[in-house]
Amino acid sequence: MSHSDPADGTPSSSSAPDLTRAAWAAGFAAVALDNTTREYPYAAHHTTSGPEDRALPVELHPAFATSYDWHSSVHMHWLATRLVAYGVPADLEARITSVLQAHLSADHLATEAAYLRATPHYERPYGWAWLMRLAAEVAASEVPAVRALAPGFAPVVEVLEDLVTRWVEGAAHPVRHGVHSNSAFGLLLVLEGARSLGRTELVATVERTAREWFGADAGWPFAWERSGHDFLSAGLAEADLMRSVLPASEFETWARAFFSEVSAGDAILTPTTVRDENDPQQVHLFGLDLSRAGSARRIADALRSADAEDADLTALLDGAADRLLASGLAASVGEEYYSTHWLASFAWDAMEAREHAAR
Numbered sequence: 001m002s003h004s005d006p007a008d009g010t011p012s013s014s015s016a017p018d019l020t021r022a023a024w025a026a027g028f029a030a031v032a033l034d035n036t037t038r039e040y041p042y043a044a045h046h047t048t049s050g051p052e053d054r055a056l057p058v059e060l061h062p063a064f065a066t067s068y069d070w071h072s073s074v075h076m077h078w079l080a081t082r083l084v085a086y087g088v089p090a091d092l093e094a095r096i097t098s099v100l101q102a103h104l105s106a107d108h109l110a111t112e113a114a115y116l117r118a119t120p121h122y123e124r125p126y127g128w129a130w131l132m133r134l135a136a137e138v139a140a141s142e143v144p145a146v147r148a149l150a151p152g153f154a155p156v157v158e159v160l161e162d163l164v165t166r167w168v169e170g171a172a173h174p175v176r177h178g179v180h181s182n183s184a185f186g187l188l189l190v191l192e193g194a195r196s197l198g199r200t201e202l203v204a205t206v207e208r209t210a211r212e213w214f215g216a217d218a219g220w221p222f223a224w225e226r227s228g229h230d231f232l233s234a235g236l237a238e239a240d241l242m243r244s245v246l247p248a249s250e251f252e253t254w255a256r257a258f259f260s261e262v263s264a265g266d267a268i269l270t271p272t273t274v275r276d277e278n279d280p281q282q283v284h285l286f287g288l289d290l291s292r293a294g295s296a297r298r299i300a301d302a303l304r305s306a307d308a309e310d311a312d313l314t315a316l317l318d319g320a321a322d323r324l325l326a327s328g329l330a331a332s333v334g335e336e337y338y339s340t341h342w343l344a345s346f347a348w349d350a351m352e353a354r355e356h357a358a359r
Helices: 021-037 070-086 090-103 106-118 126-140 150-169 183-197 200-214 234-245 248-258 284-305 311-332 343-358
Strands: none
Touching: 021 070, 021 090, 021 311, 021 343, 070 090, 070 126, 070 343, 106 150, 126 150, 126 183, 150 183, 150 200, 183 200, 183 234, 200 234, 234 248, 234 284, 248 284, 284 311, 284 343, 311 343
């Protein structure tokens, strides 16, 4: 089933879309509410330990047993918390808040933390990263009903810090794929969450790891990107992480070397082609456009803030960002669940980057 026109309250896909959060918040709120309350279909990635290990997803994951799979459920709950804080119609706000309170209870989160501790490779690092981001968002929320849920995240944050630390200390090399296993994307979300939550040791660990894994990279071969199921640009995800780790002047020098192979018209700066919108792997490419839009905007903003000498690179990234954002938007609020169970999170992230850069 192909996606149709966007949900009520969002711009039509038949013309150039309005790329502001204000134009899409209500539509995204409806998507987030649907995702956080839809239990099936659910792709459980639980490794069964024997014939008696037959628990339903909601028994294993009382907080995150919706939205097709565990990591998508986590970041759809993150989107829901962002939308409540941003402001959505009162009826949606009340319903979303009720769902958040029901799902993100202390008991439910304790069960999730215990599961992660017992299965230390589960959802590494993508699911961990979104969960850290969710914990930080709840703790910092300006909405009292949401912020009241923050104490329940304590065991989750503790186990995530332990898992991330053990992972990076035990790995000599990063993963550079354009999918869930990508190390740079995971580290960026963990770093931002750890900073917000005041986890100074974890911050130091991630910053040190980023420098060790990516600090010497130069001449990234962007022409080799992309594969047919990427939803992340390995190169832009890495640069986005280093933008957050390095001081401005140091990042400018690093970026100049890293992006040395990029020029106008490159595929990395242009929207993708999705021929079959019912193919769960191809629709990853909508997410690729959205994630590239957010990364490109943040990287360009960092270079601009550093008064970078290479204005051409900044202009290339700025110029690409809106095209990429527009490319993936309609699918995020369509009718194809392979798209709608996750894309809106990346779209909102890219919109926030766009509006921050415009200030």
